[in-house]
Amino acid sequence: MGIKIGIVGYGNLGRGVESAILQNEDMSLYGVFTRRNPETMTTLTNVPVYSVDEILNHKENIDVLILCGGSATDLPVQTPKMAENFNVIDSFDTHAKIPAHFEKVNESAEKSGKVAIISVGWDPGMFSLNRLMGQAILPCGKDYTFWGKGVSQGHSDAIRRIDGVLDARQYTIPVEAAVEAVRNGENPELSTREKHTRECFVVAEDGADLKRIEDEIKTMPNYFADYDTTVHFITMEELQRDHKGLPHGGVVIRCGKTGLNEENTNIIEYKLNLDSNPEFTSSVLVAYARAAVRMNKEGMKGCKTVFDVAPAYLSGQTGEELRKNLL
Amino acid sequence: MGIKIGIVGYGNLGRGVESAILQNEDMSLYGVFTRRNPETMTTLTNVPVYSVDEILNHKENIDVLILCGGSATDLPVQTPKMAENFNVIDSFDTHAKIPAHFEKVNESAEKSGKVAIISVGWDPGMFSLNRLMGQAILPCGKDYTFWGKGVSQGHSDAIRRIDGVLDARQYTIPVEAAVEAVRNGENPELSTREKHTRECFVVAEDGADLKRIEDEIKTMPNYFADYDTTVHFITMEELQRDHKGLPHGGVVIRCGKTGLNEENTNIIEYKLNLDSNPEFTSSVLVAYARAAVRMNKEGMKGCKTVFDVAPAYLSGQTGEELRKNLL
Numbered sequence: 024m025g026i027k028i029g030i031v032g033y034g035n036l037g038r039g040v041e042s043a044i045l046q047n048e049d050m051s052l053y054g055v056f057t058r059r060n061p062e063t064m065t066t067l068t069n070v071p072v073y074s075v076d077e078i079l080n081h082k083e084n085i086d087v088l089i090l091c092g093g094s095a096t097d098l099p100v101q102t103p104k105m106a107e108n109f110n111v112i113d114s115f116d117t118h119a120k121i122p123a124h125f126e127k128v129n130e131s132a133e134k135s136g137k138v139a140i141i142s143v144g145w146d147p148g149m150f151s152l153n154r155l156m157g158q159a160i161l162p163c164g165k166d167y168t169f170w171g172k173g174v175s176q177g178h179s180d181a182i183r184r185i186d187g188v189l190d191a192r193q194y195t196i197p198v199e200a201a202v203e204a205v206r207n208g209e210n211p212e213l214s215t216r217e218k219h220t221r222e223c224f225v226v227a228e229d230g231a232d233l234k235r236i237e238d239e240i241k242t243m244p245n246y247f248a249d250y251d252t253t254v255h256f257i258t259m260e261e262l263q264r265d266h267k268g269l270p271h272g273g274v275v276i277r278c279g280k281t282g283l284n285e286e287n288t289n290i291i292e293y294k295l296n297l298d299s300n301p302e303f304t305s306s307v308l309v310a311y312a313r314a315a316v317r318m319n320k321e322g323m324k325g326c327k328t329v330f331d332v333a334p335a336y337l338s339g340q341t342g343e344e345l346r347k348n349l350l
Numbered sequence: 351m352g353i354k355i356g357i358v359g360y361g362n363l364g365r366g367v368e369s370a371i372l373q374n375e376d377m378s379l380y381g382v383f384t385r386r387n388p389e390t391m392t393t394l395t396n397v398p399v400y401s402v403d404e405i406l407n408h409k410e411n412i413d414v415l416i417l418c419g420g421s422a423t424d425l426p427v428q429t430p431k432m433a434e435n436f437n438v439i440d441s442f443d444t445h446a447k448i449p450a451h452f453e454k455v456n457e458s459a460e461k462s463g464k465v466a467i468i469s470v471g472w473d474p475g476m477f478s479l480n481r482l483m484g485q486a487i488l489p490c491g492k493d494y495t496f497w498g499k500g501v502s503q504g505h506s507d508a509i510r511r512i513d514g515v516l517d518a519r520q521y522t523i524p525v526e527a528a529v530e531a532v533r534n535g536e537n538p539e540l541s542t543r544e545k546h547t548r549e550c551f552v553v554a555e556d557g558a559d560l561k562r563i564e565d566e567i568k569t570m571p572n573y574f575a576d577y578d579t580t581v582h583f584i585t586m587e588e589l590q591r592d593h594k595g596l597p598h599g600g601v602v603i604r605c606g607k608t609g610l611n612e613e614n615t616n617i618i619e620y621k622l623n624l625d626s627n628p629e630f631t632s633s634v635l636v637a638y639a640r641a642a643v644r645m646n647k648e649g650m651k652g653c654k655t656v657f658d659v660a661p662a663y664l665s666g667q668t669g670e671e672l673r674k675n676l677l
Contacts, residue, residue: 159664287625298614335657337486
């Protein structure tokens with residue numbers, strides 16, 4: 024059986040975790056826990072579905088819970104609560120609220136003696152790790168994060184809330200010239216507008232005022248006003264045919280100087296190109312679930328982030344195997 | 351004063367460490383230890399030079415030693431010996447001998463209660479870390495490592511040993527079409543010849559048989575026979591003018607499938623583009639020196655590799671600062 028995992032919340036992320044567990048021989052999925060009526064639900068692999076209200080009855084059968092709820096309202100409550108009884112992983116991604124979330128989860132996990140790893144995924148997550156390592160290795164330098172090309176769900180949702188819009192998909196696109204300048208070690212100063220553009224595919228209601236919708240999108244504060252934004256109106260059929268995937272990705276580039284007179288330029292680049300944003304995030308969550316269980320078995324407890332996890336814990340191989348095969 | 355560092359061995363790597371320490375406010379260089387006569391040596395920053403034979407007299411003044419000797423003969427003896435009294439970092443890079451080196455160093459460091467981190471740099475080192483994480487996150491996949499474009503010192507030395515050769519510089523160059531195929535998720539099977547080419551710049555003695563030298567290079571087993579190799583004969587002036595740097599770099603690419611039917615392709619790419627191979631390696635060593643001291647202060651001991659070091663230890667920032675600023 025290996026590591027027994029419970030999934031809490033069954034959306035895109037939960038389904039991604041379900042698939043990812045199948046790829047790991049040392050793991051199995053014990054069940055899915057939901058706030059919906061379990062009897063109305065089926066899962067991709069036909070694992071049992073339980074009400075989240077009775078999760079404590081399953082405590083002895085679960086090594087780690089992967090929490091697949093949203094950062095806005097689910098995780099701030101769920102992660103500290105579940106950490107009272109379980110090792111847990113979440114993908115909490117509201118950057119500004121991470122310190123407060125950490126404190127609450129840490130209090131629970133210190134008390135219960137469990138390990139909770141929060142803000143796991145690719146940003147926050149793998150990108151954060153590469154920012155940290157780039158700064159630690161090349162302290163005299165600058166780093167840049169570009170996102171995309173990919174679908175931003177938050178921005179797509181913002182368009183959907185506009186009156187007269189039936190559905191929408193928003194792509195965040197890095198400005199290639201800016202990425203190249205960074206890659207060439209030019210250390211440019213880049214405004215928000217110079218780093219990314221936004222492209223929107225919008226399905227409007229019949230007879231809607233397209234000009235008004237386009238204006239509302241392009242002038243929306245925080246989301247679009249600071250960017251060069253393109254709006255395309257398409258049919259529902261086109262949206263479903265051409266834009267049903269959730270690709271994403273991006274790049275973290277650290278450019279740092281070395282040498283007594285900082286005469287040499289060195290570039291570290293970490294790049295992701297993902298067909299499926301939720302499935303990749305899920306895959307990261309599953310690797311960190313293995314780490315949480317192993318760290319807890321060694322007596323560790325409390326709240327952790329990707330910064331606190333030695334990479335060896337992510338792998339199913341022993342230290343000896345890793346040194347022989349991968350170092 | 352912060353972390354006090356000793357350098358053992360003063361070649362390209364030692365000088366790189368000396369420069370790198372200046373970029374880190376929480377560190378200072380205590381001195382350089384050499385097997386040569388210290389009185390004949392000066393350093394870039396005029397730090398004291400001592401004989402390595404008297405290093406134990408300085409034990410109380412040093413938090414960690416960075417060992418900058420070679421992997422062939424220096425480090426196999428030096429690292430286990432120094433770990434009897436000091437926290438140490440080395441860049442041992444003979445892949446096949448890492449397990450044996452680990453065992454010897456671990457025995458010393460377990461006994462002394464010190465932390466020794468071996469095989470630190472970029473390959474082994476950062477590239478190893480990215481191979482591990484790629485495999486852990488995307489278990490259904492394949493990874494590829496390409497090196498270059500950059501100067502291979504081992505291959506340059508091999509050419510220099512040929513009769514009639516005064517000096518030489520060898521560049522390892524990744525085959526761009528192969529890298530592109532990997533980046534596109536094609537998962538190609540690549541032979542040695544299909545991954546890299548080798549380009550040699552050779553200064554021959556007056557009147558040397560250039561045809562024979564070129565043949566000897568191109569047919570040299572292990573080093574060149576399995577590659578498409580180009581040989582250019584140039585003057586000593588040209589070599590010194592155009593080839594005095596030690597640039598290097600490369601890329602680790604993991605291509606992995608996700609989804610219930612492995613229908614989605616996800617690519618992780620970690621790329622280095624280095625003006626100075628030794629200075630970048632030195633910068634990595636210095637960051638891990640910080641980690642060794644901090645881990646030892648927390649009571650850890652024994653031999654470690656980059657796989658065993660939680661990233662937070664590399665940074666001078668507190669956990670709280672890291673979560674706030676970088677996550």
